[in-house]
Amino acid sequence: QNKIVKDANALEKAVKQAKPGDTIFLVNQEWKNVALTVFGKGTTLKPIVIMPKDTKKIIISGQSFLRIAGEHLILKGLHFKNGYSPQREVVTFRINHDLLANHCRLTESVIEDFSQPERFKNDVWVVFWGKHNRVDHCTFVDKLSAGPVIIAELNDERSQENCHFIDANYFKGRQRFGSNGGETIRIGVSRYSLTASRTQIINNYFERCNGEVEIVSIKSGENNISFNTFYECEGSLVLRHGSNNTVEGNLFLGNNKPFTGGVRVINPGHKVFNNVFKDLRGTAFRSALAVMNGVPNSLINRYYQVKDASIERNTFINCGPVLFGAGKDAERTLSPQNVAFSSNLMVNPTGNLIDDTNKDGGISLKNNAVVNLYKASLTDGFTLIKVNQHKKDALSIPYHKNYGADIKKLPFVQKSQAGASWYVEEVFRPSRANKTFNLASAQSQQIHKIIENAISGDTICFTEATFYKVDKEIVLDKMLHLIADKILKGKPILVSSSFKTLPAFITIANGGSLAVKGLAFKGNFESYGDVQCGIRSTDQAMNKHYNVKIDGCEFYDYNESTFSGFKASKSTFADTLLITNSLFRNISGMGINLAEEKEDKGIYGVENTIIKNCVFTNILGSAINVYRGGNDESTLGPFVTIDYCTFNEVENREQGTVVRLSGAQQAVVTNSIFMNSGQGGRSLEFREFRWDDIKVDYCNFY
Amino acid sequence: QNKIVKDANALEKAVKQAKPGDTIFLVNQEWKNVALTVFGKGTTLKPIVIMPKDTKKIIISGQSFLRIAGEHLILKGLHFKNGYSPQREVVTFRINHDLLANHCRLTESVIEDFSQPERFKNDVWVVFWGKHNRVDHCTFVDKLSAGPVIIAELNDERSQENCHFIDANYFKGRQRFGSNGGETIRIGVSRYSLTASRTQIINNYFERCNGEVEIVSIKSGENNISFNTFYECEGSLVLRHGSNNTVEGNLFLGNNKPFTGGVRVINPGHKVFNNVFKDLRGTAFRSALAVMNGVPNSLINRYYQVKDASIERNTFINCGPVLFGAGKDAERTLSPQNVAFSSNLMVNPTGNLIDDTNKDGGISLKNNAVVNLYKASLTDGFTLIKVNQHKKDALSIPYHKNYGADIKKLPFVQKSQAGASWYVEEVFRPSRANKTFNLASAQSQQIHKIIENAISGDTICFTEATFYKVDKEIVLDKMLHLIADKILKGKPILVSSSFKTLPAFITIANGGSLAVKGLAFKGNFESYGDVQCGIRSTDQAMNKHYNVKIDGCEFYDYNESTFSGFKASKSTFADTLLITNSLFRNISGMGINLAEEKEDKGIYGVENTIIKNCVFTNILGSAINVYRGGNDESTLGPFVTIDYCTFNEVENREQGTVVRLSGAQQAVVTNSIFMNSGQGGRSLEFREFRWDDIKVDYCNFY
């Protein structure tokens, strides 16, 4: 029997009353702000199906979520879009602690644009509880906020040894998250990682899942991750906790994009075979294959020793060295033991074949082959051979019957085979061509109106080299250029005409970006209120990345210790901050403050910071302050470049630091001059791990 | 004409319509949640008076505040109590930017218990705007939250050269605030400090105003701070910004209490004479007299050079050295110049007469006298003399006609002469004698009810050495003892029986304190939710200090990196945390986390931390983490003592620290053993200033 329902209550009632084999249709409409709960009992042969009347005609939007419990329910063709969940999850396979789902299925569905507005508000799009549940042929588009796309929970027996299926899904993009919490799939959690999950992750297509170092994080035992394609993903399939997992027949295609990884192995009893790793550029944790060192007497959430692993018949094409003993340091001292590495094929290795940080015989290298030795020398356990290419769809992959993956039999997943078949992505088209708005000083107050009417890419041109009085902060939620007219000799100067304190002259809100050129930002003016900052990112919710370019600008007269020229607010993330040819002076706080995120969780605010040809003078705090605290190893940034900068009379206080790049994982400071600065402390401060990449060169320190 | 009003609207209307000489009476009632606004115009001879019908019969309570504007208004006998302001101020001498008060007066009033519930929610009890306003004969009782008791604003001409009067007030206590922001009076602000205020602060009585290093902070010019008594105040009268201020005839009575200070001098043109400094134990910034070094090319909020100061005819009795060039470091390099120090009298100095960090002749010592030399040697500019004592009220003070203060003429203020004459403090009396509640394991859930009925000082005794299952956090807003029955062989073990994650087993709320003895706190149990912490202070609003004693307890099985045995939450403040004979083990976070306050503003969470005879084993993070960041010099803490502790398998990660006492200003680590710990980083980390007091002794590091 079929039924059409119009609201959440009707749906709940209909499913509860449904008989095996019934189908419940959602009426064609936008289902907005709906808490959908379905509980019912179908049978294996006669499931209850819940689906839209016409899949393409409904979306579930606003503050909505779906809870599923019971047996043999199939939810099909759902489209979550234009909203986010008010709960910790969008779709969850239980209603409450007592009511779980078993043998239920979410299929042919899409979760798109359904991220929390605040990037660190942790949620998950799909949470498995119970057993034998399945998510298949679904499409998941770029989750922006913290938390994995899919997780499986194993809190008690009802959800352990669960045999879930995650198959034929399309994971379409996930931007670099700049913190832990950017996983795409996580199965289990450290506390329950000693139990088996037996989840099957197969035939999925992962495209540019770049959230963090773990794309798939396995934290339980006896799972099977097989026949998936990882396309240009900046991370790895990681066997983080739990034992006896199987990784078979996956295809990792890096296309020589930076940071693309393969498989990382921790804990005992894993099997990794028949996988193809191609054109991966990741190193260290992101190596095509990284086998980690363990920790003696490890806590459950740390690193158990690798033992009894079998790594066989994998093909590595144009990759760096396979890394044994990854992460070795003063704590991770237990080398992998009884690891069989055999019958693997390495084609055109870009460096050594193998790097082993322990070299204690824990790795048994046998009967492997290599095609073309460039920089590497032939290691014991490898033979130099020649191979033929095997054509496979659009790929051409070396094949040998005795070594490497069994290409001929592997069912590599194509993008077109994965995800919801009906889904077509919307393409954005601008409403008009970009234009330039001229702004005279007398029109200062109109800038807010102009911005409201602007579209991304437009330009506002300041036409007079005099004071521009603004009475509130300028908030950008689109990409705009703010420039001084090229013909001007001096700079247009932004000042406040409000008696209130303004948090900044320009605030980048969610979706905003800025290129500013030739303007001055003066923090105090007459007896008007202070302006606390020249340019900052918003202290409101943000989940999109922003970009800022500052060229030929001046920031001055910020007279309190919490003020600064530029500030990246907590819980915001910039792809790139580029500051060139600019002057920061007479500031009682910091010049450039990228240190607002102080939680020691490896979180930082700007991926790429480039500061060139800038002058910092008479600054009480640090000229530049970058902070990333803690031991997290999920990310590679922040990347900082400081070049041709001058620091004069900056931060001479006791224990002060002129340029603080604490925790920057990649930093270059060159061609810069430090004078009358850092007299009570230091010119430069790092707090780097042994694997960080730090360079200081061609600098003068007076 | 007189009138009685019953509500805020009627009051506003009545004052607006009042004629010079009228009196408006507030009706006898509790004025709760009232936004009082008065605007009116009286004359010098015929002011308009606003006052309660019967002063002792009304209070202004709840979320209330008072705005005053106009001329010649007198507000008298007001009593703010049992509430706090929803604004930034309780009483303010303006209605808005345009409407200021001039020649208005708040007198015979009391502000008591009117602190923001959240200690870092900054507000001020009285804010001066306009000119010629006066606050006199008022009593201000222990402001608990951030911000001064009284400030004067000088933002524009209408409020500059203002000639306000702050006289005959009683500032009754202010607890150590543990951060900047604990001033009692501030006149001006650095931005406008180059203008004159001409405020008179006279005949006030300051009792135990211990908020921070600045009791009175002068940030403007030409003020007069005279004839005040500072009784056991842990701080100083500070001429922080602005020039040409006068400090005359004040009495500083330290009674040999630690950290009691006198006058600190910065900027040019000040006169400090005829003051008496008696039994002060402060050093450095809190010296009886400290004259600071300046900063070259100083920013407005930093340290201008001292020049052309005259410090004459002061009497120092039983004090440490007068300090010239205080704060000298790599940044504060400009010595005081043209400072005349003459005709002063030093009686029984406890150390050197003078410490001069510069010795460049900037100080002219002439014609001073000393009575009794113990440790000091006679310096040029001093003569050894004998004096007689002069009886003055209850005091007996040395007097000499040629040296020191002119005791005979000085009108030292008595406590009884200051403040609102009608005010009598309420004294708290407990409702019954303390008692002990026994708690068997089966009664675990009743603990919340027992606590509800308990009074401060009561005891809850756990009578069985088995699991006590609690299903929600135990919240304490009073002082309780939680103890194991003495006859038990093992420990009662608190575990969670909630499926939710609990933030802690025990949370200290505002007003709460805890002494716990012999209990175990196990962070995970069966498949119930995690408990994130054994004992913590609340993450809700707090403005009272708490105390925790932990003896013979055990904290174990906390399995996430953010978890810990004990945690002091952000924005809470403990006087003392004393942990003895306890075991911390198997923790993936920290043992004792006092590092939640990460803002680098000199803020910290516990004044005195004492950890003795404790064992920390198998801990992933730091065993003990104390953090105080930044350059602030307002406070003396945190004070940390670690004695007879053992650290085994603690924080071996890269750059990790076993015991981090970053920014602890006074630390002692003794008789402790560090084994298999800190292998990737360090055993102990400080980040101390040259003036901090750090001692590490008798420790073994393996």
Ligand SMILES: [Ca+2]
């Ligand atoms: Ca992760």
Ligand SMILES: [Ca+2]
């Ligand atoms: Ca202060």
